Structures are given as structure tokens and as C-alpha cells.
Amino acid sequence: MADTFVNPVLGGDRPDPAVIKVGDEYWMTYSSFETAPGLLLYRSTDLVNWTYVTAALPEPIGSTFAVDIAEHDGRFFIYIPFIPAPWSELEAPAIFVIHADSMEGPWSEPIDLGIRWAIDPGHVVGEDGKRYLFVNGIRRIGLTDDGLATVGELEKVYDGWRYPDDWITEAYALEGPKLFWHDDWLYLVSAVGGTAGPPTGHMVIVARSRSVHGPWENAPNNPIARTTDPAQAWWSRGHATIVRGPGGDGWWMLSHGYENGYRTLGRQILLEEVTWTDDGWPVGATDIGGELAAPAGASPQRSAEPFHDDFSTLLLGERWAFHAPSPGEAERLRLDDGLVVAARGSSPADTSPLAVIVDAHSYEVEVDVELLGGAAEGGILLYFNDRLFCGMGIDGERMLSYSGGHVTHWREPAPAVRRLQLRLRNEEHIVTGWYREPGGEWMRHAIRYETSGYHANTMGDLQSLRPALYAAGEGELRFRDFRCRPLG
Incomplete structure (x- = not known):
């Protein structure tokens, strides 16, 4: 007790x-x-x-x-x-x-x-x-x-x-x-x-x-x-x-x-x-x-734990939730050697990303992203709403870097590939990114972001900053091995 x-x-x-x-x-x-x-x-x-x-x-x-x-x-x-x-x-x-x-x-x-x-x-x-x-x-x-x-x-x-x-x-x-x-x-x-x-x-x-x-x-x-x-x-x-x-x-x-x-x-x-x-x-x-x-008889308080989702099952609700979905949004998803997501919209702003709630001051998230076909784009974000997010994605030709809800002018020298592993680390509002081809060495994204202002009073919207997966454009993407771990 x-x-x-x-x-x-x-x-x-x-x-x-x-x-x-x-x-x-x-x-x-x-x-x-x-x-x-x-x-x-x-x-x-x-x-x-x-x-x-x-x-x-x-x-x-x-x-x-x-x-x-x-x-x-x-x-x-x-x-x-x-x-x-x-x-x-x-x-x-x-x-x-x-x-x-x-x-x-x-x-x-x-x-x-x-x-x-x-x-x-x-x-x-x-x-x-x-x-x-x-x-x-x-x-x-x-x-x-x-x-x-x-x-x-x-x-x-x-x-x-x-x-x-x-x-x-x-x-x-x-x-x-x-x-x-x-x-x-x-x-x-x-x-x-x-x-x-x-x-x-x-x-x-x-x-x-x-x-x-x-x-x-x-x-x-x-x-x-x-x-x-x-x-x-x-x-x-x-x-x-x-x-x-x-x-x-x-x-x-x-x-x-x-x-x-x-x-x-x-x-x-x-x-x-x-x-x-x-x-x-x-x-x-x-x-x-x-x-x-504590209340009488309370058990020891559980702390935040790391988790790994291999997408062998679909944990909607328990783990994942769509932001601003249209009716039937879950029809975009299927399980096939990971989570396959049908692309939607033209950018993270209108793609109804899949997000998870976090409760740690500092944490790291990682996922394997593969473009399956069509003119699709996808990746990993820290997402507040359709006007405010940061992170990175790939479209097969380049890496797209997002900050403040916009694609940035920075051209990150990532390889022009259709599969890349992406990582974001949020350390008390300082966000750093990495990427690598499967089995390769992690390369740090050149730009860091400061996100302490990504909150309700800035945007007039009662949301929070959440790790999210997005799939935009046309075609499908496969996400594998999502990992989230609190730091410190």
C-alpha cells in the first residue's frame, strides 16, 4: 500500500x-x-x-x-x-x-x-x-x-x-x-x-x-x-x-x-x-x-512506462486516436506487416493524423516509415492542431521539415528513398530529429525546434502537443515499430 x-x-x-x-x-x-x-x-x-x-x-x-x-x-x-x-x-x-x-x-x-x-x-x-x-x-x-x-x-x-x-x-x-x-x-x-x-x-x-x-x-x-x-x-x-x-x-x-x-x-x-x-x-x-x-488502501502509484507498438493489433482508443476525423476514418487503416494507412489531404494540416497522448516532460518517439505507392508523403510529428505542428516526413524525393505548422525552406540532405526510420526527441520543449535507412547510422536533423509555445493560449484551441503519424497525398504508407519512451 x-x-x-x-x-x-x-x-x-x-x-x-x-x-x-x-x-x-x-x-x-x-x-x-x-x-x-x-x-x-x-x-x-x-x-x-x-x-x-x-x-x-x-x-x-x-x-x-x-x-x-x-x-x-x-x-x-x-x-x-x-x-x-x-x-x-x-x-x-x-x-x-x-x-x-x-x-x-x-x-x-x-x-x-x-x-x-x-x-x-x-x-x-x-x-x-x-x-x-x-x-x-x-x-x-x-x-x-x-x-x-x-x-x-x-x-x-x-x-x-x-x-x-x-x-x-x-x-x-x-x-x-x-x-x-x-x-x-x-x-x-x-x-x-x-x-x-x-x-x-x-x-x-x-x-x-x-x-x-x-x-x-x-x-x-x-x-x-x-x-x-x-x-x-x-x-x-x-x-x-x-x-x-x-x-x-x-x-x-x-x-x-x-x-x-x-x-x-x-x-x-x-x-x-x-x-x-x-x-x-x-x-x-x-x-x-x-x-x-493517498486514499486509504491505495496501491503504489504507477509511473509512465515506455511502449512499443509493432502494429500486430490495432490499438485504437487504448493507444491511438484520429485528430479531426471524418466519419469512417478507421477505414483508412489496415494491418499488413505493420500499419498501412491510406493517404489523405495535401499536408499534415488536413490529413487527420493518428496521435498518442504523452504525459512526460521529456520523451522520445521513433517509427519506420515506408511509401507503398502513389504520390504519398508521410512521417512523424509533434502535433497540436491543423495550424501548429513540427516534425518531418518523406515523399520519396526529399525530406520535408515542418515547424510552426508550415513546411520549412530547409532542404535536409536526407537520402531520396521510399523507406526511412525517423526519431523525434522532446527534451523539455527542445525538439531534435534523427533519421536513418534501416540498419544504418542515425543522422541528426540539422534544425532543432523550441515548442514551449505550442499550447492552448497561443492558438486559442484547447488541445495538447502529441506525437502523431501522418499520411498525406495519394497512395498508402506503412508504419512499423512505433516506440515511445519517457526520458529522465
């Missing part, structure tokens, strides 16, 4: 955690935005160590924002806000629901609840026995008994708690409602202050009521969690779920935040103990950097 743990408990880009306790287990998912498969489900028994189980949403119908997980009458529900994306048919933000007999699935196809221009659903059963969804704003709408349709219209029910105007935040942005009952009080946990922007912006606030219909009383100790100083280890803490601890002992809060100096990794999942005041208000921790007391 372990007495302590350190944040994050699930590293890398995993924003807006939604958590439910089912018996002695916890289940969690998070916003998957423009990736597919979406809504990756993780399981834990101690809140510290999480294991991937499945993807609840193989084919998102829009950009997938913050969800809520609910259990009712032995059935499980995930309420999902989808946002219009260039590849989707949605015309406005819309809330859907999927359901299953167990958290392992299989999960249903998304069902449209008819709710428009709302995000961040939070499910609760009122003292009247009826089901409700709360959304950003904070507004509320009724649900049918089966949870698969709405009753009535959205109505404003809570104005939020207002922080002092001289606090340095991004925007007020009342969002992320999560609700739970405790000692005959219904607690409403929300986020304000903006999810990116200044490090001191995002925060967790609480209100409570004796009834799902209000009135709501704000906690006198609001906010119950916030980054108060940019010198702290974790920035923009917010969007929280509060749950009972393992064995029913104590209370714990899971939220997200950026690591100080490593916004490139995205918003990572944070854990902190919740205490209660004598008059029944939850209190989070002041600073959640360094070693913290």
Missing part, C-alpha cells in the same frame, strides 16, 4: 473529468474533442491508478465536450455535448445521451435530447424522484424517467458565485455543473474563471440547496479550489467532480489543470482530498503539488 501520491493521477491531455463510483470501482472519462474514438473509459479502485477499458464513442458526431456519467435503476448513461465541427452535420451545440447495461458497454448510439446551445450537462435525481440535467449557465431541464428524452424547456436556476473583480481570470464562464447529495443537502459544484488564460483563472465553486428546485446558497468559503499563485505547481484548476473515497471513507475531488511550465501537455487529471467544515461545506487543498496523502 502507498501512503502518498503525486499529481497528476492520469497524465497528459484529459480535460473535464467525469467520475462515477460503481460499487467498489470508479469509472472516469473526459472531453475527447475532435478525436476518434472518443470518450475513453478508465477504471480504478483507489482513485490513484487508472486503467483503460474501452471507448464509449467510436464515431463522434461532433467535437465532444465535457460529459457527465450517471447510474439510474441499474442502467448507465453518459450525457454528451457535441459541438459543430467542419466534418460534422451539426448546426449548433447539442446534447445527446448514450446508455448501457454496464460501464464496460456496449454503449448505444447517441440519442438526440433536442437541447441546443448548451454544454456541460450534469445529471441528478431530485428529492421528488425525477431526473434532471443541469447545463452551463446554470440552467436546468427535466428528463423522462428513462433519461432518454427531455421534459419542458431549459430554465435559469442559479446565478453563480461572483469572485472579486480584481482577480486575474480569463472570463467568468459559469460552467461544468456536477451535483451530488450529502446529508440531505444537494451540492452543486461548478467552475468559473475560464478554463485557460491566466494561471489563476479557473476555479471550483459550490452551492447547496435542500431541493433540486432551489433556492441555492453559496459556500462562504468559495472558491473551494483555485490556483492562487502562478508559482504553484498546477495552473487553472477547475471542472471538478467530488466523490466518496475508497471503502466509503472520506471525500475526494478530481479536477483538471495545466502543469506549471508544461501547458503543452494539456489539462491533466488532478486528485485532492476534500474536508468538510462544521457547517457542512466541502474544502479543497490550497496547493496540490508535491507528495500528498
Whole structure:
């Protein structure tokens, strides 16, 4: 057993955690935005160590924002806000629901609840026995008994708690409602202050009521969690779920935040103990950097490990996800002496690359790339979004070098071959590349890149910097022996 743990408990880009306790287990998912498969489900028994189980949403119908997980009458529900994306048919933000007999699935196809221009659903059963969804704003709408349709219209029910105007935040942005009952009080946990922007912006606030219909009383100790100083280890803490601890002992809060100096990794999942005041208000921790007391009975915390994918099986969801895919994107893939990918688009910007989440300050990735036919181009990148990436690829005639989301003018003297092994090393934002023909000597790419600015506040896009494989143009490419290892 372990007495302590350190944040994050699930590293890398995993924003807006939604958590439910089912018996002695916890289940969690998070916003998957423009990736597919979406809504990756993780399981834990101690809140510290999480294991991937499945993807609840193989084919998102829009950009997938913050969800809520609910259990009712032995059935499980995930309420999902989808946002219009260039590849989707949605015309406005819309809330859907999927359901299953167990958290392992299989999960249903998304069902449209008819709710428009709302995000961040939070499910609760009122003292009247009826089901409700709360959304950003904070507004509320009724649900049918089966949870698969709405009753009535959205109505404003809570104005939020207002922080002092001289606090340095991004925007007020009342969002992320999560609700739970405790000692005959219904607690409403929300986020304000903006999810990116200044490090001191995002925060967790609480209100409570004796009834799902209000009135709501704000906690006198609001906010119950916030980054108060940019010198702290974790920035923009917010969007929280509060749950009972393992064995029913104590209370714990899971939220997200950026690591100080490593916004490139995205918003990572944070854990902190919740205490209660004598008059029944939850209190989070002041600073959640360094070693913290672990939940009772927690196993030793697992650390990031290297992995090797020989592409003998296709680990979509568990390992790989498409960025900004079109419907049926997985049809581009087949297994044949490696991973064969059909080319798409004209450059990394419009090719829907396959990316992996990383959680280390420094890491190295490597892959064998082979052009199989046609006027194709492909390689390895550190990819933020379609406007910002760096790395290198080959087209059979030359090496293409990318920086800042553009192909550079540099002509790297790499051999004009159709198969090359490529390596990228990111050492605390300094990115170095190498290449070689199979069995040859590694040659360092002449240009290094500095990527500390490849993050959400630079681009106005809540993504992260991820290793990715891309295949552009026409024809097919084969990728073999992908390796990723943390450094240090």
C-alpha cells in the first residue's frame, strides 16, 4: 500500500473529468474533442491508478465536450455535448445521451435530447424522484424517467458565485455543473474563471440547496479550489467532480489543470482530498503539488512506462486516436506487416493524423516509415492542431521539415528513398530529429525546434502537443515499430 501520491493521477491531455463510483470501482472519462474514438473509459479502485477499458464513442458526431456519467435503476448513461465541427452535420451545440447495461458497454448510439446551445450537462435525481440535467449557465431541464428524452424547456436556476473583480481570470464562464447529495443537502459544484488564460483563472465553486428546485446558497468559503499563485505547481484548476473515497471513507475531488511550465501537455487529471467544515461545506487543498496523502488502501502509484507498438493489433482508443476525423476514418487503416494507412489531404494540416497522448516532460518517439505507392508523403510529428505542428516526413524525393505548422525552406540532405526510420526527441520543449535507412547510422536533423509555445493560449484551441503519424497525398504508407519512451 502507498501512503502518498503525486499529481497528476492520469497524465497528459484529459480535460473535464467525469467520475462515477460503481460499487467498489470508479469509472472516469473526459472531453475527447475532435478525436476518434472518443470518450475513453478508465477504471480504478483507489482513485490513484487508472486503467483503460474501452471507448464509449467510436464515431463522434461532433467535437465532444465535457460529459457527465450517471447510474439510474441499474442502467448507465453518459450525457454528451457535441459541438459543430467542419466534418460534422451539426448546426449548433447539442446534447445527446448514450446508455448501457454496464460501464464496460456496449454503449448505444447517441440519442438526440433536442437541447441546443448548451454544454456541460450534469445529471441528478431530485428529492421528488425525477431526473434532471443541469447545463452551463446554470440552467436546468427535466428528463423522462428513462433519461432518454427531455421534459419542458431549459430554465435559469442559479446565478453563480461572483469572485472579486480584481482577480486575474480569463472570463467568468459559469460552467461544468456536477451535483451530488450529502446529508440531505444537494451540492452543486461548478467552475468559473475560464478554463485557460491566466494561471489563476479557473476555479471550483459550490452551492447547496435542500431541493433540486432551489433556492441555492453559496459556500462562504468559495472558491473551494483555485490556483492562487502562478508559482504553484498546477495552473487553472477547475471542472471538478467530488466523490466518496475508497471503502466509503472520506471525500475526494478530481479536477483538471495545466502543469506549471508544461501547458503543452494539456489539462491533466488532478486528485485532492476534500474536508468538510462544521457547517457542512466541502474544502479543497490550497496547493496540490508535491507528495500528498493517498486514499486509504491505495496501491503504489504507477509511473509512465515506455511502449512499443509493432502494429500486430490495432490499438485504437487504448493507444491511438484520429485528430479531426471524418466519419469512417478507421477505414483508412489496415494491418499488413505493420500499419498501412491510406493517404489523405495535401499536408499534415488536413490529413487527420493518428496521435498518442504523452504525459512526460521529456520523451522520445521513433517509427519506420515506408511509401507503398502513389504520390504519398508521410512521417512523424509533434502535433497540436491543423495550424501548429513540427516534425518531418518523406515523399520519396526529399525530406520535408515542418515547424510552426508550415513546411520549412530547409532542404535536409536526407537520402531520396521510399523507406526511412525517423526519431523525434522532446527534451523539455527542445525538439531534435534523427533519421536513418534501416540498419544504418542515425543522422541528426540539422534544425532543432523550441515548442514551449505550442499550447492552448497561443492558438486559442484547447488541445495538447502529441506525437502523431501522418499520411498525406495519394497512395498508402506503412508504419512499423512505433516506440515511445519517457526520458529522465
